[in-house]
Amino acid sequence: xxxxxxxxxxxxxxxxxxxxxxxxxxxxxxxxxxxxxxxxxxxxxxxxxxxxxxxxxxxxxxxxxxxxxxxxxxxxxxxxxxxxxxxxxxxxxxxxxxxxxxxxxxxxxxxxxxxxxxxxxxxxxxxxxxxxxxxxxxxxxxxxxxxxxxxxxxxxxxxxxxxxxxxxxxxxxxxxxxxxxxxxxxxxxxxxxxxxxxxxxxxxxxxxxxxxxxxxxxxxxxxxxxxxxxxxxxxxxxxxxxxxxxxxxxxxxxxxxxxxxxxxxxxxxxxxxxxxxxxxxxxxxxxxxxxxxxxxxxxxxxxxxxxxxxxxxxxxxxxxxxxxxxxxxxxxxxxxxxxxxxxxxxxxxxxxxxxxxxxxxxxxxxxxxxxxxxxxxxxxxxxxxxxxxxxxxxxxxxxxxxxxxxxxxxxxxxxxxxxxxxxxxxxxxxxxxxxxxxxx
Amino acid sequence: xxxxxxxxxxxxxxxxxxxxxxxxxxxxxxxxxxxxxxxxxxxxxxxxxxxxxxxxxxxxxxxxxxxxxxxxxxxxxxxxxxxxxxxxxxxxxxxxxxxxxxxxxxxxxxxxxxx
Numbered sequence: 001x002x003x004x005x006x007x008x009x010x011x012x013x014x015x016x017x018x019x020x021x022x023x024x025x026x027x028x029x030x031x032x033x034x035x036x037x038x039x040x041x042x043x044x045x046x047x048x049x050x051x052x053x054x055x056x057x058x059x060x061x062x063x064x065x066x067x068x069x070x071x072x073x074x075x076x077x078x079x080x081x082x083x084x085x086x087x088x089x090x091x092x093x094x095x096x097x098x099x100x101x102x103x104x105x106x107x108x109x110x111x112x113x114x115x116x117x118x119x120x121x122x123x124x125x126x127x128x129x130x131x132x133x134x135x136x137x138x139x140x141x142x143x144x145x146x147x148x149x150x151x152x153x154x155x156x157x158x159x160x161x162x163x164x165x166x167x168x169x170x171x172x173x174x175x176x177x178x179x180x181x182x183x184x185x186x187x188x189x190x191x192x193x194x195x196x197x198x199x200x201x202x203x204x205x206x207x208x209x210x211x212x213x214x215x216x217x218x219x220x221x222x223x224x225x226x227x228x229x230x231x232x233x234x235x236x237x238x239x240x241x242x243x244x245x246x247x248x249x250x251x252x253x254x255x256x257x258x259x260x261x262x263x264x265x266x267x268x269x270x271x272x273x274x275x276x277x278x279x280x281x282x283x284x285x286x287x288x289x290x291x292x293x294x295x296x297x298x299x300x301x302x303x304x305x306x307x308x309x310x311x312x313x314x315x316x317x318x319x320x321x322x323x324x325x326x327x328x329x330x331x332x333x334x335x336x337x338x339x340x341x342x343x344x345x346x347x348x349x350x351x352x353x354x355x356x357x358x359x360x361x362x363x364x365x366x367x368x369x370x371x372x373x374x375x376x377x378x379x380x381x382x383x384x385x386x387x388x389x390x391x392x393x394x395x396x397x398x399x400x401x402x403x404x405x406x407x408x409x410x411x412x413x414x415x416x417x418x419x420x421x422x423x424x425x426x427x428x429x430x431x432x433x434x435x436x437x438x439x440x
Numbered sequence: 441x442x443x444x445x446x447x448x449x450x451x452x453x454x455x456x457x458x459x460x461x462x463x464x465x466x467x468x469x470x471x472x473x474x475x476x477x478x479x480x481x482x483x484x485x486x487x488x489x490x491x492x493x494x495x496x497x498x499x500x501x502x503x504x505x506x507x508x509x510x511x512x513x514x515x516x517x518x519x520x521x522x523x524x525x526x527x528x529x530x531x532x533x534x535x536x537x538x539x540x541x542x543x544x545x546x547x548x549x550x551x552x553x554x555x
Contacts, residue, residue: 270504381523
């Protein structure tokens, strides 16, 4: 449980839809103890909840079980444990599907993040779920709610690892918790060892967006970053005291890996999607990013140390989604000369025609990209579906009845999409009960 | 003289709901004081006046020679609600590097700036 060993954690998925090869390369191309995968962006749960309502055996990232099946022989041969929040709103069904596809694997499931069934009772009991950004109470939206999931921390995930499971499947958890859990498990860190937990959270934050650590989406000297086609995803080498190195495998299949881990790439990720850097809230600790020290440690190696932490917050973050209404966005290309001018004129024509039809929208937007040849993008949103639907019939006619040179209408009329909006809130820790179970 | 922010810094931006945060990182520690002096929260708010409806708060991270700008009401509702092509605020990091800042002749030679 302790000692000076190094634990290696690879992070192979930054969101649902990220590279399907990255997890394979991480387990095959170099030393690894744990593979962590994040499937859940802010809005993903509402999509999964919809799939679950249509079919109660769905509601999770359905490409995860086939991935595990593909990885299974290597996981067993090399003793690698996998952690993923691929379970979405139905972690149990996800875990059962893994068992069906790879019966040789032991699978643990972490539940307790789904608060949707308990919301009426929790509101009754005085939890208000006020919007973290705007401050309004949730109650008026009760009949429009689609999902409500509390961010679980790393301790239940660590408990699941301790069961010896080859794969740990959870629903919503803090992204960094997927990387922190193996450290807690291997080094026996306690909930009051706030500096160690903060170190783990900082390390987890640095890798939780996958290739954004290793040279992807990196502005600093981007032209010189080698071979992005074969970019390796990040690996953490972490010590029992929390000191760690961020690196990547040298190999990618049979050749050298691409991308670059540098001070610049790690700094860009350290500042990614944070608020007050001195108070980065997670369910396990409040980490102070202003205490972190970074240093080069050889090619493609950055040493991270010095993180300080404060005790875990009393309240946990809940991500709630609700039906807002409908939206649609359409694009047209206006050819040279004066494409941008034609595009702007075209937008005015569409709004004038919509006004003649008596349409008004809760929100509308026009974007024009380019000058000589230009892309026009128009979008509207409204609680009424028919209002949005009527708009989608007004764009394509421009090809014949608007300014000259409109093209790029190959996809036809814009599609109407449901807007399921996001409502961040807090809930008392005492009402949250994570549950860990190993599937028989 | 006036130079673009990209001369001294790189950046990355992202979202949290309707918030955008823009992390701006000086290429070298010696450039951090210039960054702190030249890029105020107000300057960022004015630069993105078309896009940011709310307040801009600036946080300092001297440990990595970076500033973090948290911009409120910056994504037309954010996430699924936003009607923008960049609903997640990914483009703010690149865009801010076009901001013009003032550096002295002395700083240019002292800091070896590529201008």
